[in-house]
Structures are given as structure tokens and as C-alpha cells.
Amino acid sequence: MSSNKLRWGVLGVAGIAVKKVIPAMQKCSLCEIAAIASRDLDKARQAAPGLGIAKAYGSYEELLADPDIDVIYNPLPNHLHVPWSIKAMEAGKHVLCEKPLGLSTAEVREMIAVRDRTGRVAGEAFMIRTHPQWLRAREVIQSGEIGDLRGVVSWFSYTNRDPKNVRNVAGWGGGGLMDIGCYGIFSSRFLFGEEPRRVSGTLELDPDFQTDRLASAVLDFPSGQATFLCSTQMVPGQRVLAFGTRGRIEIEIPFNAPPDAQCRIWVDGREELFDICDQYTLQGDAFSRAVLGEGPVPVPLENSLGNMAVIDAIVESSSSGRWVTLG
Structure with missing residues (x-):
């Protein structure tokens, strides 16, 4: 890994991640997609080689426990956005979460509180x-x-x-x-x-x-x-x-x-x-700059x-x- 690249882990094998976001982020100057996780290890292992991802995990918890991962991309179904983003921040990871961030304002406020408590960088993936x-x-x-x-x-x-x-x-x-x-x-x-x-x-x-x-x-x-x-x-x-x-x-x-x-x-x-241009590539680098303290969180x-x-x-x-x- 280049020393200036952040190591990203992806929660799940959602279509948007596998087909759009991961291929785009592999073109980023500041991102390396280093791991992918699924609750079905076979799905993770099937997705990883074709995408050139080195690590495949059979649970989200294993990915969050990996000390080599800096940032989590969360494209899980909507009801899992806030719970797993919170778990990621509490595990010391920065988080870029797909939209909509939560199911209610109460959920978003909860995520803000955890961000403030953990000192992690977090944002919503409105790529536009x-x-x-x-x-x-x-x-x-x-x-x-x-x-x-x-x-x-x-x-x-x-x-x-x-x-x-x-x-x-x-x-x-x-x-x-x-x-x-x-x-x-x-x-x-x-x-x-x-x-x-x-x-x-x-x-x-x-x-x-x-x-x-x-x-x-x-x-x-x-x-x-x-x-x-x-x-x-x-x-x-x-x-x-x-x-x-x-x-x-x-x-x-x-x-x-x-x-x-x-x-x-x-x-x-x-x-x-x-x-x-690919807006997912631009988004990945912009969020990475925010993690590195070199720019604002886009959203x-x-x-x-x-x-x-x-x-x-x-x-x-x-x-x-x-x-x-x-x-």
C-alpha cells in the first residue's frame, strides 16, 4: 500500500458497492479497498478476487476488528446504516455511510453523538x-x-x-x-x-x-x-x-x-x-482528505x-x- 492511501473496508456485498463504488474508489489517489465483509463468507470470498481485494471476512465484526482498516464504507440496507456505522466508530474507524443516513432524525442525532464522543470522521455518501x-x-x-x-x-x-x-x-x-x-x-x-x-x-x-x-x-x-x-x-x-x-x-x-x-x-x-469523471471516485478522495485533515467532510x-x-x-x-x- 502506498503510504499516502487510507485503507478502506466495505460492509456487505451490496450491488451499489460491488458494481459502482468499489471499482470507482480503486481509481482514487487516497484510497485502497483493503477488505470486504459479508455475513456469508462465501459471498465475500467470491466478491474479493474479482475486485482485487486482499481480505474477505465472514462477519462485519471481523472487519471492524481489523487494526489495518482506517475507514469503513457502509452500503448496508437502510435500517443497518446507523447501527453498524456506530459500531464502526466505536471500533475506531472513520465512516462513510450510504444515504439515507438513518430512518429518523433521532437515529441521526444518535450517530452525531457517537461521532463527537469517539472523535471519528463520519459523513453521508451523497456522491452528487x-x-x-x-x-x-x-x-x-x-x-x-x-x-x-x-x-x-x-x-x-x-x-x-x-x-x-x-x-x-x-x-x-x-x-x-x-x-x-x-x-x-x-x-x-x-x-x-x-x-x-x-x-x-x-x-x-x-x-x-x-x-x-x-x-x-x-x-x-x-x-x-x-x-x-x-x-x-x-x-x-x-x-x-x-x-x-x-x-x-x-x-x-x-x-x-x-x-x-x-x-x-x-x-x-x-x-x-x-x-x-466518476462521482464515486471524487467522493472517495474528498472524504479521504477530510479524514486526513486536509479538507471538509463533503456531507x-x-x-x-x-x-x-x-x-x-x-x-x-x-x-x-x-x-x-x-x-
Whole structure:
């Protein structure tokens, strides 16, 4: 291992980790994926060689006990995000945890308390936070080029009715709001640079899974409003539009930015192209710099708390039929 690389361990063999994040992070300048763990040792041993990972463990506990591991990447199902991230920090590891960080604001607050007590670095894996197209969109807004930002509109959808998929298991934090609606919330907060004052939302539940298959919300910010729609049973698609008093921005592939093709946004119809990059590689190095004390955590837990507060409010609003005030 190069002396300037942090040694990462991965909890589980989730598809996002094996197919996207690990291959991308192996291109990082500051990361070495040194170990992977599964509760099924055979699965870990099957995944490790193809990914060039030296160590395979048959339990998460074994990975956390490895003194050679500096940082844990946690892509487990949603209900295991906070419990295992806490165990990792208490074992002395820094943690980058997949979104949504927790199932409630109470869980996120618990994780913040453990981070503060252990002195570990922890963050949420909203990879879009480090992608150049998003940094550019916010730069345009902050420059005043499109005037004052007044509205953000986004949608994100796919189709998945597999009863065995974790996204369709209510008790594991399934449903579209947690899985992809969180992007609409995060991105609008990112662009506005503010927290919403109140939220109105509605959820439609799948009759079999009891997870939300269609969710929408209005977020009322001090400077404007944001709306989003997400679905786990709709034609696949995604888009983000930001409207100012003098112009607008459109982001073509806002969330699943391809790692092998250029991305583009339009600023008042003017196309801007971005060099090919992998947002998971950028995220890995940015978080590693934070661990090394060379930069901020891209998405700190305080930001995660703000996102989770909006998710909680949308669920409450859908149940009550009323606006929910935040803060």
C-alpha cells in the first residue's frame, strides 16, 4: 500500500458497492479497498478476487476488528446504516455511510453523538455533492447569473416490484422517499443554501409492500420553493431544473451521472459540458482528505440531520394532510 492511501473496508456485498463504488474508489489517489465483509463468507470470498481485494471476512465484526482498516464504507440496507456505522466508530474507524443516513432524525442525532464522543470522521455518501456539474450549477446560482433563485423542480423514478429487493421491504426503510426522494431534498437544499421553513408532502403506498411507490412534496424555503416527485413504479427518468428571476439551469442527468460519458447542463439554453469523471471516485478522495485533515467532510452529519428532518416532515404531512413546520 502506498503510504499516502487510507485503507478502506466495505460492509456487505451490496450491488451499489460491488458494481459502482468499489471499482470507482480503486481509481482514487487516497484510497485502497483493503477488505470486504459479508455475513456469508462465501459471498465475500467470491466478491474479493474479482475486485482485487486482499481480505474477505465472514462477519462485519471481523472487519471492524481489523487494526489495518482506517475507514469503513457502509452500503448496508437502510435500517443497518446507523447501527453498524456506530459500531464502526466505536471500533475506531472513520465512516462513510450510504444515504439515507438513518430512518429518523433521532437515529441521526444518535450517530452525531457517537461521532463527537469517539472523535471519528463520519459523513453521508451523497456522491452528487462532489460532481463538477453540481458545483457548477451552484456557482452559477451564487454568481447571480440567473438572478435570484426562486424555484427548484426535480423528479427521479425507476421500476422495481421485486418483493425480495430491500427497497420494497417496509421494515428495512424501503420506499421511494428514502431511496431516491432524498436526492430531491438534498439537491434543493444544496442549491438554495438554506433549510426549508415548512414542508407539505403526499405518499402513495404499494398495497402489497406498504412502501411508498409514489411520493411528492413542496419545500418552502426563505428564498423560494422546491418541488419533487419520485417513484419506484414509474417510467425511469430524472431531471433537475432551477429557476431564477432572470434565467434557469437544467441538469440533464443529475443523480446517476455516467462515469464513462460527458455530463451536461444548460444555463439559459447554453450548453455546458463536463469532462468524463466518476462521482464515486471524487467522493472517495474528498472524504479521504477530510479524514486526513486536509479538507471538509463533503456531507457532514449535521447536513444529514437537515435532510432527515425533511423526510420525517413529509411522512408526517402525508399522514395529517397539513403543512409541517421545521426548525
